[in-house]
Structure formats: structure tokens, C-alpha cells
Amino acid sequence: MRLLYLLLSMVCFSTLARDHIPMEIADSGHMVVEVVLNDSIKTKFIIDTGAGAAVVPQAIFDKLSVSSDAVSSVNVQGANGVVEATLFTLDKLQAGNSVVKNLTSVVQKGYNLPGVDGELGILPQNFLNQFLVEFDLSSNQFGLHTPESEVASLYSDENFIEVPLTFNRGSFIEFPIEVAGKELHGHLDSGAGNHVLMTWKAANKIGIKESDDNVKVITQSRGASGEAFDIKGTGQPEDIRLGGGILENVSINIADLPVFDQFPWTDGVVGNLGIGVFKGKRVLIDYKRKLLSFTQ
The missing domain is CATH 2.40.70.10 (Acid Proteases)
Known part of the structure; x- marks a missing residue:
């Protein structure tokens, strides 16, 4: 998308x-x-x-x-x-x-x-x-x-955690995230649903290797040419640190999809966060002030 x-x-x-x-x-x-x-x-x-x-x-x-x-x-x-x-x-x-x-x-x-x-x-x-x-x-x-x-x-009735945003190539919403103690490039991508979709390079950085016994195919994504891409994961959720807040028990999906080629500045260490990872929270995207805010 x-x-x-x-x-x-x-x-x-x-x-x-x-x-x-x-x-x-x-x-x-x-x-x-x-x-x-x-x-x-x-x-x-x-x-x-x-x-x-x-x-x-x-x-x-x-x-x-x-x-x-x-x-x-x-x-x-x-x-x-x-x-x-x-x-x-x-x-x-x-x-x-x-x-x-x-x-x-x-x-x-x-x-x-x-x-x-x-x-x-x-x-x-x-x-x-x-x-x-x-x-x-x-x-x-x-x-x-x-x-x-x-x-x-909108901000007055609850306490919000604020995260500064960068807009790369005009439309990709980027910010740093921390998973398993390692910093990754994060993109806010509501098209990613209720999980984080990351590259294998990012997965390796947080200690997940494709050869691990607990890594299995979760689903498949069909490419534009009809090619099928395996989406894999361990089934073990991770906590994600974002700004001063924590997103708990987030599902991690892993695949080297062509979409990640659009982010060369990340050196492949990137994960796309679906809005669904903010379970039960209020999330504000302020494009003018370049801020992501969410309730803890």
C-alpha cells in the first residue's frame, strides 16, 4: 500500500x-x-x-x-x-x-x-x-x-506520552523504537494491522534468527507478480519502548518485503508498527507539530 x-x-x-x-x-x-x-x-x-x-x-x-x-x-x-x-x-x-x-x-x-x-x-x-x-x-x-x-x-483530559516524528520522503512517519533492548527505526503504518512487521536484519539485531527452532511461518503475503512471501515469527510477543512509554505484548512478524527497499536510510534495521499495537489507547498524530502522542 x-x-x-x-x-x-x-x-x-x-x-x-x-x-x-x-x-x-x-x-x-x-x-x-x-x-x-x-x-x-x-x-x-x-x-x-x-x-x-x-x-x-x-x-x-x-x-x-x-x-x-x-x-x-x-x-x-x-x-x-x-x-x-x-x-x-x-x-x-x-x-x-x-x-x-x-x-x-x-x-x-x-x-x-x-x-x-x-x-x-x-x-x-x-x-x-x-x-x-x-x-x-x-x-x-x-x-x-x-x-x-x-x-x-484533545490533550487536556488525559496524560499523553509525546514522541517526535520525522517525515521521510514526505509520507513515511518515522521514530526510534526499542525492542529487546535494541534500537530500531520505527515507521507508523496503520496498514500493518495489529503487529510490528520487521526485516530479518532488524530481527537478527534483537536476537531472532530464521534458523531458530521456534521460528515458523505465520501467514503468506502475495507479491505484485504473484510471488508468495512467507511472513514468519516466533509467536512470542515483545514489549516495545516508544518515547517514555511501553507497548506491551506486541506480536512480531518478520519478512524482507520489497516495501522495505524504500527506506535506504534505515540500513534495513526497520519495523513497521500498525496502529493496532496501541491496544485500548488514544493515539494522536499531529502533522503540524510533528508529534505522535498516546495515552499510557
């Missing part, structure tokens, strides 16, 4: 100061919300803080009546490889009462998740970064908030 190149949108938005939207949680931990495209088509999108542009399933795109003159081809980097997709500008994308217009989007086969009906698109970073984003995992609520003067109260 990644773009090979950062795609920029000319956007404008409107929203209520505090806009809360119910989330549907898939069995995999992915978070799904209802959206409306161009004021006419209601569908469901996966919230993906690691995606550079919206993904619209082909069947939904066919209903939008986009002129053939308004589309082009682009190479898209997914988690498992590069595919060719159709690039276009979505006139309007709405989640709850929050709207972004003129949004860079691509057309691909939609995604299917266990426990969620239908073919799903992607609600991406170039939508999310227009707002202060909230995930309330205690009540399964998704929040889109603006302006800053109206959202200060």
Missing part, C-alpha cells in the same frame, strides 16, 4: 472542529471507515498512514465517470512489489464531515480483509495530513480535527 514516488495533491478541506467517525476493526487489526467519493458514491476505505495516495478499487472508479483524458499510468510500489496503475485526481473525498478536494489517487484492485464485507480502497496520508488525526482504540473512534485552536482540549 505504498506509492513508488511521492504524489502531491492540490487540496482544500473543510471539517467540524472535532469530527469523530466510527471505525470498523478487521480481524487483522486494520481500521476501516465509511467514505463518500464525489458526493455520490459511498464505500469503505482502509486507513493507511503509510500510503502516499488514495487507492480506489476499479469497480468504484468505473462509477465515477472520469474522462479518459484525465487519467495516466503510474508505477505503484506496494508492500510486495511494483505494479502499474491508473493515476487520476479525485474531485472530493469525504470521511465523516471532513472533506479533501482534488486528491491524487490511483486505481487498483481493491483489498479484502477478514471480517469486513466488500472490496476496500485506501484512505491515505495525503488525506490524513490535512488534519490532527486521532485513533481512539478504547471506543473504536477515528477523529479528524482542525483548526489547532479548537483541538487543544
Whole structure:
């Protein structure tokens, strides 16, 4: 769920100061919300803080009546490889009462998740970064908030741990994490569901080797070319230190997927954290102040 190149949108938005939207949680931990495209088509999108542009399933795109003159081809980097997709500008994308217009989007086969009906698109970073984003995992609520003067109260009713963020290549949310006493590069990737997905180089650093007796295949991920990638793990959860807080009993999945090639500055020692690892917590992503905040 990644773009090979950062795609920029000319956007404008409107929203209520505090806009809360119910989330549907898939069995995999992915978070799904209802959206409306161009004021006419209601569908469901996966919230993906690691995606550079919206993904619209082909069947939904066919209903939008986009002129053939308004589309082009682009190479898209997914988690498992590069595919060719159709690039276009979505006139309007709405989640709850929050709207972004003129949004860079691509057309691909939609995604299917266990426990969620239908073919799903992607609600991406170039939508999310227009707002202060909230995930309330205690009540399964998704929040889109603006302006800053109206959202200060979000921080006032609970104590939050704050973690400074770096935005690499414009869309990848990065911060240091500590696993088993070793520091790794961490990326906030709600598309990773309810676990940490790390490279084998990162796994080796925390003491897990592919030859270990307790390492087994957990699932498979199908590549863009049809190639199957084994996702492995020990089945033994780990605590993750993030800022001054601890995320307890987090599942660790391991695979050298092509998506990690986009992070050369990490030297391969990297793990993608799904929002689901913040079990029962409130999580705020403040793009303006470059802060991740979560309740302990």
C-alpha cells in the first residue's frame, strides 16, 4: 500500500472542529471507515498512514465517470512489489464531515480483509495530513480535527506520552523504537494491522534468527507478480519502548518485503508498527507539530 514516488495533491478541506467517525476493526487489526467519493458514491476505505495516495478499487472508479483524458499510468510500489496503475485526481473525498478536494489517487484492485464485507480502497496520508488525526482504540473512534485552536482540549483530559516524528520522503512517519533492548527505526503504518512487521536484519539485531527452532511461518503475503512471501515469527510477543512509554505484548512478524527497499536510510534495521499495537489507547498524530502522542 505504498506509492513508488511521492504524489502531491492540490487540496482544500473543510471539517467540524472535532469530527469523530466510527471505525470498523478487521480481524487483522486494520481500521476501516465509511467514505463518500464525489458526493455520490459511498464505500469503505482502509486507513493507511503509510500510503502516499488514495487507492480506489476499479469497480468504484468505473462509477465515477472520469474522462479518459484525465487519467495516466503510474508505477505503484506496494508492500510486495511494483505494479502499474491508473493515476487520476479525485474531485472530493469525504470521511465523516471532513472533506479533501482534488486528491491524487490511483486505481487498483481493491483489498479484502477478514471480517469486513466488500472490496476496500485506501484512505491515505495525503488525506490524513490535512488534519490532527486521532485513533481512539478504547471506543473504536477515528477523529479528524482542525483548526489547532479548537483541538487543544484533545490533550487536556488525559496524560499523553509525546514522541517526535520525522517525515521521510514526505509520507513515511518515522521514530526510534526499542525492542529487546535494541534500537530500531520505527515507521507508523496503520496498514500493518495489529503487529510490528520487521526485516530479518532488524530481527537478527534483537536476537531472532530464521534458523531458530521456534521460528515458523505465520501467514503468506502475495507479491505484485504473484510471488508468495512467507511472513514468519516466533509467536512470542515483545514489549516495545516508544518515547517514555511501553507497548506491551506486541506480536512480531518478520519478512524482507520489497516495501522495505524504500527506506535506504534505515540500513534495513526497520519495523513497521500498525496502529493496532496501541491496544485500548488514544493515539494522536499531529502533522503540524510533528508529534505522535498516546495515552499510557
